Amino acid sequence: SNHSIAVLVGSLRADSSNKKLARAIERLAPKDVSFQYADIGALPLYNQDDEQPLPEPVADFKALVNAAHGVLFVTPEYNRSIPGVLKNAIDWGSRPYGKSSWAGRPSAVIGTSPGATGTAMAQQHLRNILAGQGSPTLTTPEAFLQFKEDLIDDQHAFTNAGTRDFVQGWLNRYLEWVRKLSA
Numbered sequence: 001s002n003h004s005i006a007v008l009v010g011s012l013r014a015d016s017s018n019k020k021l022a023r024a025i026e027r028l029a030p031k032d033v034s035f036q037y038a039d040i041g042a043l044p045l046y047n048q049d050d051e052q053p054l055p056e057p058v059a060d061f062k063a064l065v066n067a068a069h070g071v072l073f074v075t076p077e078y079n080r081s082i083p084g085v086l087k088n089a090i091d092w093g094s095r096p097y098g099k100s101s102w103a104g105r106p107s108a109v110i111g112t113s114p115g116a117t118g119t120a121m122a123q124q125h126l127r128n129i130l131a132g133q134g135s136p137t138l139t140t141p142e143a144f145l146q147f148k149e150d151l152i153d154d155q156h157a158f159t160n161a162g163t164r165d166f167v168q169g170w171l172n173r174y175l176e177w178v179r180k181l182s183a
């Protein structure tokens with residue numbers, strides 16, 4: 001059966017390595033799984049005064065997530081945590097109170113950075129946030145990818161077979177998780 005995955009990329013820049021990673025993961029997905037990319041750069045800064053009614057970009061964002069079977073976070077690490085733009089999106093998604101878009105929705109976290117720790121600390125912070133929202137997050141395998149310019153080619157393919165197989169195995173486990181929890 002068909003499954004849709006909402007994808008949140010934690011970097012807004014055009015040449016983002018995490019955007020490239022998201023596209024490379026999408027390429028590994030089976031045909032019956034569709035990736036829907038959320039435009040978190042279109043969201044205003046969270047302000048509780050603006051919750052009623054929700055601004056249009058926020059309503060669109062929540063609709064995209066609410067229609068998905070699972071949510072995939074592909075994010076860089078900024079100053080040992082997740083970027084503010086991603087936290088802003090998560091905060092909007094958690095509102096209004098009692099209407100969290102994350103609750104019960106199976107999630108996974110992955111990311112890449114040029115440093116050897118490959119977003120490990122940002123991922124740990126993100127897991128904590130998602131636990132508080134009641135989103136069941138894939139625990140293992142974990143995936144910390146050190147970014148090198150030739151990690152992913154212009155066709156969004158991993159250039160290294162070992163890396164590709166590792167990410168394929170990770171994705172398969174996540175999609176099993178989504179199928180189980182959205183059944």
Ligand code: FNR
Pocket residue numbers: 011012013015016017018019076077078079080081112113114115117118119
């Ligand atoms: C970084 N970077 C970074 N890298 C890391 O591994 N740990 C960190 O704590 C930080 N902190 C950090 C803060 C800020 C404000 C910036 C702009 C960058 C480097 C970061 O991993 C690198 O710029 C990535 O290329 C960002 O991801 P995208 O934009 O390529 O997806």
